Amino acid sequence: MKDDELPAWMSEAFSEARLHAYTEFMRGDRPAGIRLYWWNTEASAALYGPFHCLEVALRNSVHRRLSDLHGRADWWAVARLGDRGMGKVVEARRVCRGRGKTGTPDEIVAELSFGFWRHLLTKPNDRYFWVPAVHKAFPGYRGRRDALDDQVHSLVLLRNRIMHHEPIHHRDLREDHDKLYRIMGYVNQDLAKEIRSMDRFPAVLAAKPDALGGRRPPQF
Known part of the structure; x- marks a missing residue:
């Protein structure tokens, strides 16, 4: 096989x-x-853990605040979600039932996408979500809603690329990684500190030149 040919199996x-x-x-x-x-692939794998923790913590924090605001765990039943948001809830309930679950609030929350929770930060949801409750889900944040939304939206796009096995190498991954921890810290600073101690992505990023030069084998 020539150097410029792919192995047949690959x-x-x-x-x-x-x-x-x-x-x-x-x-x-x-x-x-x-x-x-x-x-x-290695970089995507290394980012999976931090994204896992960010997404779960963010959705739980927002869910708690909206449950408190409306006085019920199924807050979406009375909140002004609009057709798009309610469509996501209906789909989550359908998925739950297809898996033999009853569709409890906790089960539905677990099925709602990262994009669903990010949508609650957008301008159309300012009055009914951000102002009365959602801003409290980010106790470490003191800035504008739109600035936070931009950051979370960027992370949603990166998360989706990772989960769909797409290229991420061309991005400023150091900035993405920093942004991920900024948002995680806004939600829960103790969580962010704990996850950093287990995070191997900085080592993977630092080893990129050796990996691309063939001096270090991939590890994932």
């Missing part, structure tokens, strides 16, 4: 089309493109 498993973007990013260097693909 071409079959991942496809030429999928890997082309990585080779192209590395200016046509096929072996370097493959190494970039593996590093992208």
